[in-house]
Amino acid sequence: MNRIPWLFLLLAFLGSFSLNSCRKTSFANKADDILSFSTDTLKFDTVFTARGSATRFFKIYNPHNKWLKVDKIMLGGGASSPFRLNIDGFSTPVVNDIEIAPEDSLYIYAEVTIDPDDLDNPFIVQDSVWFETNGNTQKVMLEAFGQNANYIGRSNEVYALGCSESIWNDPKPYVVLGFLLIDSCDLIIQEGTEVHFQGGISYTGDGIPVPSGVLFVTPNAHLEVNGTLNNPVYFQSDRIEPEFENSAGQWGGIWLFEGSTGNKIHHARIQHAIVGIRVDSSSTLDIDNTWVYQMASSGIVARHAEINAENLLVFNAGSYHLQLEHGGNYNFDHCTFTFSNQTGISHEDPILRISNYWIFEDAIGNRTILENDANVNFNNCIIYGPKPEEIVLDAPEIVNASINHNFNHCLIRVDTLNTSTFINPVINEDPLFRDPFELDYHLDTIISPAVDAGAILASPVILDLDGNPRVNAPDIGCYEFQE
Numbered sequence: 001m002n003r004i005p006w007l008f009l010l011l012a013f014l015g016s017f018s019l020n021s022c023r024k025t026s027f028a029n030k031a032d033d034i035l036s037f038s039t040d041t042l043k044f045d046t047v048f049t050a051r052g053s054a055t056r057f058f059k060i061y062n063p064h065n066k067w068l069k070v071d072k073i074m075l076g077g078g079a080s081s082p083f084r085l086n087i088d089g090f091s092t093p094v095v096n097d098i099e100i101a102p103e104d105s106l107y108i109y110a111e112v113t114i115d116p117d118d119l120d121n122p123f124i125v126q127d128s129v130w131f132e133t134n135g136n137t138q139k140v141m142l143e144a145f146g147q148n149a150n151y152i153g154r155s156n157e158v159y160a161l162g163c164s165e166s167i168w169n170d171p172k173p174y175v176v177l178g179f180l181l182i183d184s185c186d187l188i189i190q191e192g193t194e195v196h197f198q199g200g201i202s203y204t205g206d207g208i209p210v211p212s213g214v215l216f217v218t219p220n221a222h223l224e225v226n227g228t229l230n231n232p233v234y235f236q237s238d239r240i241e242p243e244f245e246n247s248a249g250q251w252g253g254i255w256l257f258e259g260s261t262g263n264k265i266h267h268a269r270i271q272h273a274i275v276g277i278r279v280d281s282s283s284t285l286d287i288d289n290t291w292v293y294q295m296a297s298s299g300i301v302a303r304h305a306e307i308n309a310e311n312l313l314v315f316n317a318g319s320y321h322l323q324l325e326h327g328g329n330y331n332f333d334h335c336t337f338t339f340s341n342q343t344g345i346s347h348e349d350p351i352l353r354i355s356n357y358w359i360f361e362d363a364i365g366n367r368t369i370l371e372n373d374a375n376v377n378f379n380n381c382i383i384y385g386p387k388p389e390e391i392v393l394d395a396p397e398i399v400n401a402s403i404n405h406n407f408n409h410c411l412i413r414v415d416t417l418n419t420s421t422f423i424n425p426v427i428n429e430d431p432l433f434r435d436p437f438e439l440d441y442h443l444d445t446i447i448s449p450a451v452d453a454g455a456i457l458a459s460p461v462i463l464d465l466d467g468n469p470r471v472n473a474p475d476i477g478c479y480e481f482q483e
Helices: 003-024
Strands: 041-044 052-061 068-075 083-087 094-100 105-114 124-133 136-145 150-160 174-182 187-190 194-197 201-203 209-211 214-217 223-226 233-237 253-256 263-266 268-271 277-279 284-295 300-317 322-333 336-338 352-355 357-361 367-371 374-379 382-384 391-394 403-408 433-435 440-443
Touching (some): 041 052, 068 083, 094 105, 105 136, 277 284, 322 357, 322 367, 352 374
Parallel strands (some): 041 136, 150 174, 174 194, 174 214, 187 223, 194 233, 214 253, 223 263, 233 268, 253 277, 263 284, 268 284, 284 300, 300 322, 300 336, 322 374, 374 403
Antiparallel strands (some): 052 105, 068 094, 068 124, 083 105, 201 209, 357 367
């Protein structure tokens, strides 16, 4: 008699299990039934001081009121990745057919092992975890530091540099993550410093794509770069692997906001950005003995600004190498602006553009033409490239402002431009660079038309970009020919 209730209990339990099994087979299987995640990027923020590993986790959620089957979860880099996964208790780079209960979640643990003293590592080590669900593919990024360095900021975020961080002189590289804002404190970068920027594309709150890896300098601050001939300061991408050596557009560039004055760049190498340097209205920049090269867009852009430059070498930009908009005051002595197509960069625009206006468009699309005089001096400069016309002076008749230009003893590439206003120009003659395809823009031979063709300036540039003395009849461009 006592066995009968136990039998009913057993049958009830089995019935309940059967019902649960039936409910489990009811899956959310529509095309928009996807996962959600606790984060879109799992960051390993520890700066490693010795060889070792770190472990982090994130959660994946089934936000639906039915079971959800994840067809595949896999580590993008597979077994060769420095990252390792533990998925629902399985230590494996890939699992199939994971089922998550309604409105439930699952932990995924990730571990990374890196030798931070291995200079062959990139600064930022990345991989991703891929999820395939109902025909959809989603991913969570994995990001860790690969070398010992000074890491500044956070990826895809704006970081305001503190005054205690404003002198950079550490022999270890500085790696800027996201956007770096210099405000209220001056950033001073000493000789031999390497500055790397994590590039890529970030998005505003409105979903507008913007280039990541930008150094912003506000009107309350200024930038001072104190490189030397033997120890220049480098600005470049954080991707230092050989396959990125000639890739333009890897980071955003240096941006001097409107009204930022006293900016100085001495002996620097600025490479592989979208725009090398942008100088906004009423900002000032003194720059000398500097390379700006392999830009996806313009090398230097200035708008109603002031620039004084000596021994400047700007080459291989996808757009204008020097773009001077809305007037301003500019002086360039012994500078070389040129292009050679050895890196796959498309030379879309002429090397030099000068305008005396700017078109401002408000939020509802109304346009206003702003104008200002442009006062531009080029002394002993090379402006040479493959286009028939490498100089554009844009001064529409409806604009009352002027372009007051002075090209004094310059080697230029022009077609229709009126050269009668130029002083002793060398027109459309190949400067005979030593080896442009190896980024060598020294004058190759004594028969170069730039040799001894420069003017003796009132304020002479005594040394060339290599530190060699200039003779009484100086050469045109940033290099003095050497036997």
